[in-house]
């Protein structure tokens with residue numbers, strides 16, 4: 715029996731074959747199915763640059779405009795979930811109210827996808843010293859430091 719980090723209800727996690735067979739793949743589910751279902755996965759047909767869902771694959775109007783301003787690809791953003799009201803509330807509680815334990819919810823939402831991605835370096839966007847002081851933790855490294863090797867190369871201006 716696990717306890718859901720968002721609704722506090724006890725739930726029985728789904729048992730996958732990977733969990734049974736592989737000692738490395740031990741992952742404790744942190745969210746019940748009811749809460750998980752409130753997060754909307756983005757569809758497969760999306761903008762190559764910003765992940766916005768489109769009717770056909772390509773580059774969305776916003777990104778085309780950015781490209782004319784910045785010439786080459788300004789930024790590639792890969793999103794897994796739509797930023798719906800539920801996601802918004804999660805981020806408000808995590809970032810504005812500094813609810814540290816929610817880093818585990820965000821890990822739960824992205825750890826599977828991260829395994830299938832491979833980059834040369836994972837560079838966290840730094841938190842401002844004022845926010846660090848207020849929350850007493852770094853919102854980005856709290857989520858990702860356990861999942862990928864982080865290379866902190868940037869500094870907040």
Ligand SMILES: [Zn+2]
Pocket residue numbers: 718719720721722723745746747748749750
């Ligand atoms: Zn729940």
Ligand SMILES: [Zn+2]
Pocket residue numbers: 761762763764765766773774775776777778
């Ligand atoms: Zn786009």
